[in-house]
Amino acid sequence: MYQIVGSFKSYLSVLGYSGGTQRSLPACIRDFLAYGQYSSVQAIGPADISMFYEWLHERPLKRGAGTLSEMMIGHYVYALKVFFNWQLESGCILINPLSGLKFTRPVIGYRVPLTLAEVQTLFDAAATLREHAMLHLFYSCGLRRSEAVRLRLSDVHFRGQLLYVRSGKGARRRVIPLPVRVAFSLEQYVLQERGRYWHSGPSFMLNNAGRAMCGDSYAKLLKSLLRKADMRMEISPHYLRHSIATHLLQGGMSMEYVRDFLGHKCLESTQIYARPGAHQIRQL
Structure with missing residues (x-):
């Protein structure tokens, strides 16, 4: 049975899921299979999944005291949905055991976006073309x-003033139009700063050593920029993506356009950014 976990990981890889997702979803399925000790996938029914779901609410943490958070339990449910959809599409099962089951949606805390003034402060503090490019990728392009x-x-x-996302979340592709100033800023980074590392591979953004920027590199670069801007807050690059989504919606952009801009699969994901009114956004 555990061989199927490896096949599931390969399936996620083919679809273009991120490396983190390729590790976390199979890990959830491995826990599920270990809990039930099932003889085959075909033997798994709705009752088995319900029992596992109830057990997740009682399962102690592997490290430290306490039990799983609602968000983590929701992640297990998501893993099960992806796994059994794959099994159904592959013809390995005839009926999806999750059909008809309802789960409590995890309560997601609303992340307060940056104000337009705060975004401008970050751009003003950016001293290098790479810092400007980083802000444009996450804020102007919403990556x-x-x-x-x-x-x-x-x-x-x-x-052409276009940026292509070849493999977004869930292997979805999209094209992002670039305003003139954004296209110019990204081009200047490539010509002037990145141009010193032409033989460093195809990655768009490079670190000081001429190697491709990883997720942690982006987080550190933003943290450094926050210090220079004297902005005493802990934010990740995703805050910039969140902020542009909120600003577009507050500016009157349609929900459908913002959904396509962000690469969301459904409007429900985009609606998270439309919760506060303009008067609720934190001001300086």
Whole structure:
């Protein structure tokens, strides 16, 4: 039975899921199989999944005291949905055991976006072309961290003012139009700063050593920029993506356009950014 976990990981890889997802979802399925000791996938029914779901609420943490958070339990449910959808599509099972089951949606705390003034403060503090490029990728283009890591030189067309996300979340692709100033800023980074490392591979963004920027590199670069801007807050690159989504919606952009801009599969994911009114956004 555990061989199927490896096959599931390969399936996620083919679909273009991020490396983190390729590790976390199979780990959830491995826990599920270990809990039930099932003889085959075909032997798993709705009652088995319900029992596992109830057990997750009681299962102690592997490290430290306490039990799993609602978000983590929701992650297990998501893993089960992806896994059994794959089994159904592959013809390994005839009926999805999750059909008809309802789970409590985890309560997600709302992340307060940056204000327009705070975003401008970050851009004003950016002293290098790479810092400007980083802000544009996450704010102006609304990229996920994994999408920025995978971005290649060939994915950005300066004259055409287009940025191609070849493999977004769930292997979804999209094209992001670039305003003139954004296309110019990204091109200047490539020509002037990145140009010193032309033989360092296809990655769009490089670190000081000329190697491809990883997720942690982006986080450290943003943290350094926050210090220079004297902004005493702990934010990740995703905050910039969150902020542009909120600003577009507050500016009157349609929910459907923002959904396509962000690469969301459904409007429900985009609606998270539309919760606060303009008067609720934190001001300086």
